[in-house]
Amino acid sequence: MNYDTFINKDLRKRSLPSSNHHPRLRWGLFALGCIVIGAVLAHTSEPSIETPAQTELLELNSSNNKSFTRLSQSLELPEDTLTPITISHIEDKYANWDSVTIRSGDSLSSVFTRSNISASQLIEVTQQKNAIKHLLKIHPGETIKLSADEKGILTGLYYDIDISQSLLVERINGELQTTTIEHNISTRPHYASGVINDSLFMAAQDAGLDDNMTMELAGIFGWDIDFVLDIRKGDSFTLVYEQIYKNADKIKNGNILSAEFINQGKSYRAVRYEDPSTHKTGYYTEDGKNMRKAFLRSPVKFSHISSKFTTKRFHPVLHKFRSHKGVDYAASRGTPIRSSGEGKVIFRGKKGGYGNVIIIKHGSRYSTLYAHLARFERKVRSGSRVKQGQVIGYVGSSGLATGPHLHYEFRVNGVHRNPLTVSFPSAKAISKLHMTSFKEETADLFGQLDVLNRNQLALNQ
Ligand SMILES: [Zn+2]
Incomplete structure (x- = not known):
């Protein structure tokens, strides 16, 4: 007691x-x-209050910024985002009361x-x-x-x-x-963009994004881009996201509304949209394709690695695919490994040079293999069903491995394919029936990305 x-x-x-x-x-x-x-x-439950945006982040409603005029016109911001809300008398009145934190x-x-x-x-x-x-x-x-x-x-x-x-x-x-x-809760659009020099986390931090927002951004594009192996110096991102205000104060970030990621010169763009037929909210390409795929591009969460990660470090690994039919993720011993797709474990045990290995079958066409594991996740056995993203084991150096790393293979109809480039089946696209309204409702969001990109170019010149 x-x-x-x-x-x-x-x-x-x-x-x-x-x-x-x-x-x-x-x-x-x-x-x-x-x-x-x-x-x-x-x-x-610690309330999560976001830190204020940093200087690089150009606030859409900041009137002393030169880019403001052009942006606000093109983006047609809702009226209330431009009108400053006076600080509520409520907070003034109770500001001096004794504030007690409950233990x-x-x-x-x-x-x-x-x-x-x-x-x-x-x-x-x-x-x-x-x-x-x-x-x-x-x-x-x-x-x-x-x-x-x-x-x-x-x-x-x-x-x-x-x-x-x-x-x-x-x-x-x-x-x-x-x-x-009753407080006045409002949502205001905000944007951030950055160019990657060392790592996504660092570039995102420079752009004023917190780690949660960075993970969300990576989550949107993580089906197409392997954030551990694919990222290069010069890759860039732009996003429009919500900031939630209580009276006059920003209290937290909301959802990412639209985003673009340029990876090795290739642009990926997505908008947040609620599919009217399923009422599920997801991210979609300009032509209504679902960003979500049957497989995650990377079986290792980049956040587990990125603290030591630089764009240079992982580069040589890519040349290996031809000779050894898989890709390697250098990661410290014990880093969790996740199943890249939903499926059934068909092998779990030791296998020659692979050491501790797990093979998962995904439907009739696809299978994935994870090798050199230090140990298996206890509940994952031969015959187990696994969900996409479920942790199945931990990085090690069992079998023929010089140091701790994950060796990952992807097969289609029994044939090895490069997991970094093979195309994955997508989740449900917007149906033809709803395509017209999808295009109408998302045109502005994609248009904002165009405006922001032009603006970014202008600022960089
Ligand atoms: Zn390997």
């Missing part, structure tokens, strides 16, 4: 006899107990104690039913704002229920009153 639970249990025991004569008090103390449980059971095991009682608020105030708060139903769900890591007078009498409590709503308990004419505040 932790300290806070103890305190509350103790408090409840002492108060119970008198509470028979005060039904309201009993409700209050019952709720108090629940608060403790709620807070203890709740898992830690694991906290109860309202311990929070009030830390803020020098009298214990008697708990009962009054628990009588605020609209407030208490939200306060019961507070997670460790969240904050509440409190204000009290010099006698420890609560004068205000402020808590963000979710992104769009806040709870306000205020003492008005001596009585606590609960209100819910």
Whole structure:
């Protein structure tokens, strides 16, 4: 039992006899107990607040940027993105209140104690039913704002229920009153672009993208481009994405709306679109083809490797395919290996120079092979069904291998094909029936990429 639970249990025991004569008090103390449980059971959820965009990122709504005028005209931004929103009076008013971060095991009682608020105030708060139903769900890591007078009498409590709503308990004419505040949540388009010099992560960072956004970008193109082996110095990217604002403040990034990746001179472009026939949102090419394929281009997540990765390092590997029928991914021992497609394990064990090897059959035509593994994922056995992207084993140097690496082969009808260049079957394209509306609805998104590319060229000259 932790300290806070103890305190509350103790408090409840002492108060119970008198509470028979005060039904309201009993409700209050019952709720108090629940608060403790709620807070203890709740898992830690750190709110993810993005850092502000860096200088290279040209904000579409930044008026002192020269590229702004041209861009905003061509992009036809919605009106509200151009009108500055004044800082809400709400935040001004409560800015000076005591901000308390909820710790694991906290109860309202311990929070009030830390803020020098009298214990008697708990009962009054628990009588605020609209407030208490939200306060019961507070997670460790969240904050509440409190204000009290010099006698420890609560004068205000402020808590963000979710992104769009806040709870306000205020003492008005001596009585606590609960209100819910609705925030103005808006989505604004934003763009970033960059040229790769050392690694995608570094270029993305320079463009003001956080790692999540970079992974999402790689996820969109990861069916066509192997982000471990294919990336070259001079590759570039452009993307339009959403930034979510709460009142006047940017609080997080939203979805990537459209993106272009130029890899070794070849351009790949995609837009986010909800297929009207399946209601599934995905990324599509200009002619409505699904970016998603039956196989991931790389059986190793580039994020596991890219910290040491430079464009030079992996280059020589590509010349090897002809002689040894596969591609090698230099990676440290223990790096997770994922099945590039959905299928069935037809072999798992030792096989000569391959060392520990897994062979997966994908339908009747395709099979993939993963060799030199240090060890297998325990649940993946011969005969197991595996999902696309499921971890099947870990990089090692078993068999004939000079150092830890993954040897990967891709076969079509039993014939070895270069996994970096072979074409993969695609997921469902936009149907003919919906093609006209797809083209109409996505023309602007592709048009924005054109504008941004022209702009980028102009800036570089
Ligand atoms: Zn090899």
